[in-house]
Amino acid sequence: MCRRDEAGLFFAPSKEPTAARLSREEAAKRVCGGCPVMVECREHALLQPEPYGVWGGLTAAERRVVLARRRRRDLELKKARTANHIAAAG
Ligand code: SF4
Structure with missing residues (x-):
């Protein structure tokens, strides 16, 4: 899923317009919503903390x-x- 991120959903390209960012983030969140390690992934990102991406x-x-x-x-x-x-x- 996000490992390959072929659709470029999880990290912002440079100079991304706001509407495009919101739409991309919502799409990434939908992928996360079906992910079996969502809770662990979220906690990892909070503990690091990961500064970028969904x-x-x-x-x-x-x-x-x-x-x-x-x-x-x-x-x-x-x-x-x-x-x-x-x-x-x-
Ligand atoms: S919850 Fe984490 S591992 Fe799962 S799709 Fe989202 S970013 Fe990727």
């Missing part, structure tokens, strides 16, 4: 949003743990 059904912009959300969540958890620790110490 991976695991997410565009680079969508991955940045997921990563920002995860960072916020981790920060909130850290704050809550610190507050609990202080409260327990009395």
Whole structure:
């Protein structure tokens, strides 16, 4: 599927117009939607992080949003743990 990427769906050519990019990304996402390793692929792309292309059904912009959300969540958890620790110490 994406390994060969004969249709050039997964990575943007240079100077791609917005409408063409959106259409290409949607087509790539449809391929990802039927892929048996989508979850693992997505996690790989988030952990690297992969800066370009559609991976695991997410565009680079969508991955940045997921990563920002995860960072916020981790920060909130850290704050809550610190507050609990202080409260327990009395
Ligand atoms: S989920 Fe990953 S491996 Fe599967 S088609 Fe999409 S980019 Fe390729």
